[in-house]
Amino acid sequence: MIRFAERTSMMGTEGAFEVLARAKALEREGKEVYHLEIGEPDFDTPENIKKAALDALNKGYTHYTPSTGLFETRQAIANYISRTRGFDVKPEEVIVTAGAKPVIVYSILSLVEKGEEVIYPDPGYPIYNSAARMAEAKLVPLPLLEDKEFKFDLSDLEKRVTNKTRVIVINSPHNPTGGILTLDDFYGIRDIIGNKDIYIVADEIYSRIVYEGEFVSITKVKELRDRTIIIDGFSKTYAMTGWRLGYGVANPDIINMIAKYVTNSYSCPTAFVQIAGIEALEGNQSAVDYMVKEFKERRDIIVKGLNEIKGVSCKLPKGAFYVFPNIKSFGKSSNEIHNYLLNEHGIACLPGTSFGGFGEGYLRFSYATSKENIKKALLKLNEAFSKVR
Ligand SMILES: Cc1ncc(COP(=O)(O)O)c(C=O)c1O
Structure with a gap:
């Protein structure tokens, strides 16, 4: 075992990169994964x-x-x-x-x-x-x-x-x-x-x-x-x-x-x-305007879809490209629900607790992904949440 310097234990990490690595490993095993974990626009650079x-x-x-x-x-x-x-x-x-x-x-x-x-x-x-x-x-x-x-x-x-x-x-x-x-x-x-x-x-x-x-x-x-x-x-x-x-x-x-x-x-x-x-x-800013308009439409789709799932409630965010739905009604920890969604239904998202203790009872979904992906993921989520035991 390598003896690392004590100070390295102070460093935290970013859950999104860890979940992305796990999701990619599942894909290599042939599983279909819906990526809602990473916070990066799916558009190409203008x-x-x-x-x-x-x-x-x-x-x-x-x-x-x-x-x-x-x-x-x-x-x-x-x-x-x-x-x-x-x-x-x-x-x-x-x-x-x-x-x-x-x-x-x-x-x-x-x-x-x-x-x-x-x-x-x-x-x-x-x-x-x-x-x-x-x-x-x-x-x-x-x-x-x-x-x-x-x-x-x-x-x-x-x-x-x-x-x-x-x-x-x-x-x-x-x-x-x-x-x-x-x-x-x-x-x-x-x-x-x-x-x-x-x-x-x-x-x-x-x-x-x-x-x-x-x-x-x-x-x-x-x-x-x-x-x-x-x-x-x-x-x-x-x-x-x-x-x-x-x-x-x-x-x-x-x-x-x-x-x-x-x-x-x-x-x-x-x-x-x-x-x-x-x-x-x-330079020309039209690509930014286009992306923001598109994000807004995606936001509306994901918020409506999440609120239609029994037991999930989701506020309408005013900016960025994340939603933070409340999943407390299922009586399980964010981490349990996050693992269940990824391992059993191929839905990659982050537990609210990746962002601190007050994130318990929430999940984070990034909607910087296509509308088609969001709609497919919502169908899957509906099915997954109806089976939480
Ligand atoms: C709130 C916040 N600040 C900073 C960053 C880092 O951005 P950059 O890619 O410019 O380092 C991120 C990336 O996810 C972020 O969400």
């Missing part, structure tokens, strides 16, 4: 973006770039954030990264001292918890409540903020529930944290995938702007999960500290991919 990458390759964008990214890409991101968030952002406040994920991990490692507290949504994207554990922080999950459309209660937040709180993570639109936060929630956060030395890590990776109402960034609240690290990226909006391109926007000192982690790990994001990112942000 043609104009692929062409920009090929042109950049041919022009010689095949070398290292600064760890913060190419200046022109930082500039394009600064312009985009200024336009979409409504305040002036400079290139020095931007870091281009290999996906959004490094910004989550490196900002928490940069800011949180051992023993300080990190508040994060539960259920929530598992990397927040994992990054906080790696920082040896005290973990402070903040429950998101189904009867509040999967938002948190401000009184729950207030109870959790202490003199040791260092980071509050928010994620809107939210994975795994599709909930979105409003300006009132952000004013509530401002009032609760006052002038404490607390940073907000605002994961806005689903900012363009909103169906009802408008996306609002916490940076709309001026007093919180200087203390916020915005996280966004290209994976979800432009169907570019495999390209590994994301970014963070924050105070230049924080950007440079994150860049130090980048220098010490993957050095810089891929040069020609960064050029393609400029085309994504500044």
Whole structure:
């Protein structure tokens, strides 16, 4: 047995990748599997973006770039954030990264001292918890409540903020529930944290995938702007999960500290991919509009279908591409139901508990898959749930 360093035990993982591996193994055994587990758009990356990458390759964008990214890409991101968030952002406040994920991990490692507290949504994207554990922080999950459309209660937040709180993570639109936060929630956060030395890590990776109402960034609240690290990226909006391109926007000192982690790990994001990112942000956006319209239609199909299954109830998510149905009436744990669906009916989804303890009693389905697949999976789910013993 290899004796791994103690610190490796702090790292968490992402359930979606584990379930995907299990589902693929079942397929190799000849079983039919309905994939509703992984959170990635099934669309191809838009043609104009692929062409920009090929042109950049041919022009010689095949070398290292600064760890913060190419200046022109930082500039394009600064312009985009200024336009979409409504305040002036400079290139020095931007870091281009290999996906959004490094910004989550490196900002928490940069800011949180051992023993300080990190508040994060539960259920929530598992990397927040994992990054906080790696920082040896005290973990402070903040429950998101189904009867509040999967938002948190401000009184729950207030109870959790202490003199040791260092980071509050928010994620809107939210994975795994599709909930979105409003300006009132952000004013509530401002009032609760006052002038404490607390940073907000605002994961806005689903900012363009909103169906009802408008996306609002916490940076709309001026007093919180200087203390916020915005996280966004290209994976979800432009169907570019495999390209590994994301970014963070924050105070230049924080950007440079994150860049130090980048220098010490993957050095810089891929040069020609960064050029393609400029085309994504500044080129024709019709592919994004098309994908969002399609996701909305799929959402309506899956929510209606789930609510027609006896014992299942599902809220209508306002953004992202996940549903988080309540399955408490079956009297079994999320994990038991998840295993039963995968092993006996070939339906791959995630147990709510992959996103934290408050996810017990729920499942997460990703509807970033074709309508045909969703409809077939719903028929299968209907049959499967009628047989739960
Ligand atoms: C909430 C959230 N943040 C960040 C990410 C990571 O995105 P990226 O592919 O840009 O690293 C994901 C991916 O599933 C996500 O759901």
